[in-house]
Amino acid sequence: MNGGHDLGGMHGLGPIDPEPEQGEPVFHGEWERRVFALTLAAGFLRHWNLDESRHARERQHPADYMRNSYYENWFNGLIALLIEKGLITQSELDSGTVIPSQAPSPATVLQAADVETAMLKGGPVNMEVDQAPRFLIGDSVQVLNINPEGHTRLPRYARGKQGVVDDHHGAHVYPDSQALGVREGQHLYSVSFSAAELWGQDDKNDFRVSIDMWEPYLDSV
Numbered sequence: 001m002n003g004g005h006d007l008g009g010m011h012g013l014g015p016i017d018p019e020p021e022q023g024e025p026v027f028h029g030e031w032e033r034r035v036f037a038l039t040l041a042a043g044f045l046r047h048w049n050l051d052e053s054r055h056a057r058e059r060q061h062p063a064d065y066m067r068n069s070y071y072e073n074w075f076n077g078l079i080a081l082l083i084e085k086g087l088i089t090q091s092e093l094d095s096g097t098v099i100p101s102q103a104p105s106p107a108t109v110l111q112a113a114d115v116e117t118a119m120l121k122g123g124p125v126n127m128e129v130d131q132a133p134r135f136l137i138g139d140s141v142q143v144l145n146i147n148p149e150g151h152t153r154l155p156r157y158a159r160g161k162q163g164v165v166d167d168h169h170g171a172h173v174y175p176d177s178q179a180l181g182v183r184e185g186q187h188l189y190s191v192s193f194s195a196a197e198l199w200g201q202d203d204k205n206d207f208r209v210s211i212d213m214w215e216p217y218l219d220s221v
Contacts (some may be wrong), residue, residue, distance in 0.1 A: 002147055004062030009157030018082055039078050040059040044110035047085040051179035055151035056080045068214040125173040127185030151179030154217045162221055163193040189217040203219045
């Protein structure tokens, strides 16, 4: 979807002022650490997947998304999912008190002793699909100019642009469907674009940008 989360190439937002990686702390406050832990622990309840979680953050009003800090957006997305999936009620959230008779029994619970193992294991997203890849390395492709209402990993600044397939990563979970609870695989490619193609002919910098894109985002040139 188009929203406050997709800012690549947007004008009027001022210069980027990143914190130096060697000096930036992992968490800027204890509350950020707790939000991160809560989000992971709640995800292990298996009521939603990673792309549903991302889309929950994106569904905020753009003004809220841009005003919030990174982990405030995580927190708001988590609250939305907990309520939508029936794990808590709005009254419990407002009061800070659990109503035992309404609390569902989780099928899976992440135990503290299992956190390190679970984090190192991860969750592979590569899949086997029957259809052959539509594009080959070296093919010229056109990115579809779409404005989906749901979740997508297709950045707005690349829509309608032409690039070249640099690599084929095999088939992976298609996030646009996964956010709707439908697990399907689509071929995933690395597509290379010139700076001039993405940012306009006035950009004289001689560099290229590579973006991983699923097959439904692309068409032949």
